[in-house]
Amino acid sequence: xxxxxxxxxxxxxxxxxTGEGVSVSIKETVKNNGVVLHGIMVTEKGRNVSPNIYLxxxxxxxxQGRTFGGIMEEVFHIYEESRLGENMDMGFFLDYGIxxxxxVYKLISYENNRELLRQVPHIRFLDMAVTFYCHVPKEGMExxxxxxxxxxxxxxxxxxxxxxxxxxKNTPRILPPRLLSIExxxxxxxxxxxxxxxxxxxxxxxxxxADGDGTGLKSKMYVLGNREKLFGAxxxxxxxxxxxxxxxxxxxxxVLPSSIHEVILVPEGKGEDAAELWKMxxxxxxxxxEPEDVLTxxxxxxxxxxxxxxxxx
Numbered sequence: 377x378x379x380x381x382x383x384x385x386x387x388x389x390x391x392x393x394t395g396e397g398v399s400v401s402i403k404e405t406v407k408n409n410g411v412v413l414h415g416i417m418v419t420e421k422g423r424n425v426s427p428n429i430y431l432x433x434x435x436x437x438x439x440q441g442r443t444f445g446g447i448m449e450e451v452f453h454i455y456e457e458s459r460l461g462e463n464m465d466m467g468f469f470l471d472y473g474i475x476x477x478x479x480v481y482k483l484i485s486y487e488n489n490r491e492l493l494r495q496v497p498h499i500r501f502l503d504m505a506v507t508f509y510c511h512v513p514k515e516g517m518e519x520x521x522x523x524x525x526x527x528x529x530x531x532x533x534x535x536x537x538x539x540x541x542x543x544x545k546n547t548p549r550i551l552p553p554r555l556l557s558i559e560x561x562x563x564x565x566x567x568x569x570x571x572x573x574x575x576x577x578x579x580x581x582x583x584x585x586a587d588g589d590g591t592g593l594k595s596k597m598y599v600l601g602n603r604e605k606l607f608g609a610x611x612x613x614x615x616x617x618x619x620x621x622x623x624x625x626x627x628x629x630x631v632l633p634s635s636i637h638e639v640i641l642v643p644e645g646k647g648e649d650a651a652e653l654w655k656m657x658x659x660x661x662x663x664x665x666e667p668e669d670v671l672t673x674x675x676x677x678x679x680x681x682x683x684x685x686x687x688x689x
Contacts, residue, residue, distance in 0.1 A: 482509060502676065
């Protein structure tokens with residue numbers, strides 16, 4: 377069974393479950409790096425928010441032998457969980473006077489998103505692109521984001537430069553930076569897997585005051601992101617962050633793009649081979665990272681002396 381045939385079958389079953397007054401449709405969504413996800417959108421009369429249930433992972437488990445009945449039970453559960461009790465007031469998105477405190481930025485690959493970048497305001501950053509989105513407050517929808525398009529700038533009557541200025545203030549405030557050693561990150565993952573829960577901000581944190589001698593180094597690798605674990609690679613853009621890390625390390629470091637959500641830092645001076653680090657990034661991106669979460673296959677180096685991030689592979 378092909379994915380679209382599977383979607384049609386799920387659509388039919390969900391339509392029977394929801395009954396009259398509810399429209400169920402198939403929707404293809406283009407995500408980061410041009411990845412197309414298949415889903416079911418459920419639109420109810422009198423509601424202005426429609427749940428979108430992605431089916432690609434469910435389709436994969438179906439192909440591996442899971443029963444269709446089991447698939448539909450999970451779809452029904454997702455639908456009930458995703459429904460909102462009340463309509464959401466989206467009027468704020470039309471008023472930049474309100475929006476300006478919610479707009480933030482993220483980093484994506486420039487080359488892999490050329491089609492998208494024709495439609496959205498962006499700033500070139502090395503071989504990446506800075507794009508913008510609205511961070512919806514958690515009380516409305518947890519971790520919901522609304523991508524900013526060129527058409528929005530016309531409605532708001534603002535420039536791309538104004539957007540960048542506001543996002544530059546908001547992003548570090550809304551999504552504070554977070555640095556952990558690789559050992560702390562693995563411990564956090566272990567605790568999460570063992571306990572089935574995740575404590576934001578546990579293990580590690582932001583940097584102590586820089587001492588400049590590198591004596592504080594306790595690991596060969598560090599993970600840099602934000603406390604929400606959402607589009608954390610953009611922390612590289614925060615004013616003074618990379619400089620402060622270099623001063624605390626007492627040396628420059630390599631930046632390996634783990635995903636759009638975080639990057640790996642490797643302090644210099646331990647006999648690193650840049651070519652081998654690049655091969656490692658390429659292999660991990662190809663085998664371990666979801667295609668829509670890949671940032672780039674490049675690696676970068678931050679020079680403490682030059683106070684500058686440069687692409688080296």
